[in-house]
Amino acid sequence: QSALTQPASVSGSPGQSITISCAGTSSDVGTFSSVSWYQQHPGKAPKLIIYDVTKRPPGLSNRFSGSRSGHTASLTISGLQAEDEADYYCSSYAESAIWVFGGGTRLTVL
Amino acid sequence: EVQLLESGGGLVQPGGSLRLSCATSGFTFNKYAMTWVRQTPGKGLEWVSTVSSSSGDTYYADSVKGRFTISRDNSKNTLYLQMNGLRAEDTALYYCAKDLRASAGGAYGDLANWGQGTLVTVSS
Numbered sequence: 001q002s003a004l005t006q007p008a009s010v011s012g013s014p015g016q017s018i019t020i021s022c023a024g025t026s027s028d029v030g031t032f033s034s035v036s037w038y039q040q041h042p043g044k045a046p047k048l049i050i051y052d053v054t055k056r057p058p059g060l061s062n063r064f065s066g067s068r069s070g071h072t073a074s075l076t077i078s079g080l081q082a083e084d085e086a087d088y089y090c091s092s093y094a095e096s097a098i099w100v101f102g103g104g105t106r107l108t109v110l
Numbered sequence: 111e112v113q114l115l116e117s118g119g120g121l122v123q124p125g126g127s128l129r130l131s132c133a134t135s136g137f138t139f140n141k142y143a144m145t146w147v148r149q150t151p152g153k154g155l156e157w158v159s160t161v162s163s164s165s166g167d168t169y170y171a172d173s174v175k176g177r178f179t180i181s182r183d184n185s186k187n188t189l190y191l192q193m194n195g196l197r198a199e200d201t202a203l204y205y206c207a208k209d210l211r212a213s214a215g216g217a218y219g220d221l222a223n224w225g226q227g228t229l230v231t232v233s234s
Contacts, residue, residue, distance in 0.1 A: 003154075036220050038155070045227065046147075046155065051210060051220035089155050091219065097169050099145075099157040099219045 004029065004090055004102035011108040017078040020105045022090030023071060028100055030071035034093035037066060037075045040104075041086045050075060077107075085109040112136040112223045114206050119228030126196050130228055132189040132206030140164070140184040143209045143217030146191050148202035149227070158204070159191065160217045167216055174200075196232045203227040 005023040012018040022029065022037075029035055037050035048057055050066035053073060065076045073092070077084055090102040118130040132144070146158040159180040160169040168180055179192040189206050210222035 034219050038221070040155075045205060045224035046221070047224075048210060048220060048222045051218070051222075057210060057222055091155075091157070091221075093219055098171060099160070099169075101147075101155045101157055104154040 002100070004092060004100055006088075006090060006102035006105045008103070009106045009108065011110055012077075012080045013110045014080055014082065016080050017076060018080060018107065020075045020077075020088055020090075020107070022073040022075070022092075022102050024073070024092055024094075024100075025071055028071075028092040028094035029068065029073050029090075031095075032093040034099075035066070035068065035073045036091045037064075037073075038089045038091065039084075039086050040089065046089065080109055082109050112208065114208065114223060114225035116204065116206050116225045116228035119204060119230045121231045121233065122196055123234050124197060124232055126232070127192070127194045128196065128230060130191040130193065130204055130206075130230075132191075132225060134187045134189065134206075134208070137208070137223075138212075139182075139187040141212040143213055143219075144182060144189045145207045145209070145217070145219070145221055146180060146189075147205045147207055147221070147224075148200075148230075149205065150202045156202070160219065161189070162215050162217055163213055164215065169217070193230070196230075198232050201230060201232045203229050 038046035145160040207221035208223040210220040
């Protein structure tokens with residue numbers, strides 16, 4: 001099972017919105033709703049920010065939103081803040097009862 | 111407060127074995143699927159294995175199938191990963207993680223709580 005495809009890096013200025021893509025196939029993102037997004041700051045454990053494609057865990061800022069079109073899921077962060085600078089990973093359930101992660105995207109807040 | 115504490119990592123020679131443990135507290139352990147995820151230093155996340163709340167369902171990445179065994183002791187609120195036939199490419203920080211939502215069987219894979227990880231180094 002191949003990893004999901006994410007851009008290596010994205011950047012944006014404070015207050016702007018950015019979108020990170022997560023390209024999969026009909027064997028994972030395109031078929032299953034178990035798509036999640038995680039934020040990871042250096043030296044820290046990942047943090048769940050989106051699950052089931054579009055849902056936010058309790059207490060999570062509504063600046064984070066998820067969507068999907070075909071085989072590609074997307075994470076949008078609006079009103080970019082300095083503390084959003086981190087690595088972001090997507091994940092999806094896939095055929096053959098496995099989960100796969102994307103390669104990760106480094107977000108730089110300019 | 112949900113707490114997950116991994117242990118059991120260390121330096122092991124290729125072909126050797128290790129058993130990782132993840133002691134948990136702050137939630138009803140026997141209601142949640144649990145997962146191991148690993149991360150090579152400076153690189154991305156890799157899903158390793160998941161076990162359902164009742165241990166009835168287990169799932170493995172192809173890269174570890176046949177070598178690793180996930181298990182849980184619901185009486186001790188502890189998750190395990192038995193790793194045999196270790197290879198250099200298994201070197202990583204191993205995290206245990208808990209699903210966001212309780213499930214009677216299967217798993218959601220929405221990993222809401224994570225430990226701080228235990229480092230496994232496979233080298234001669």
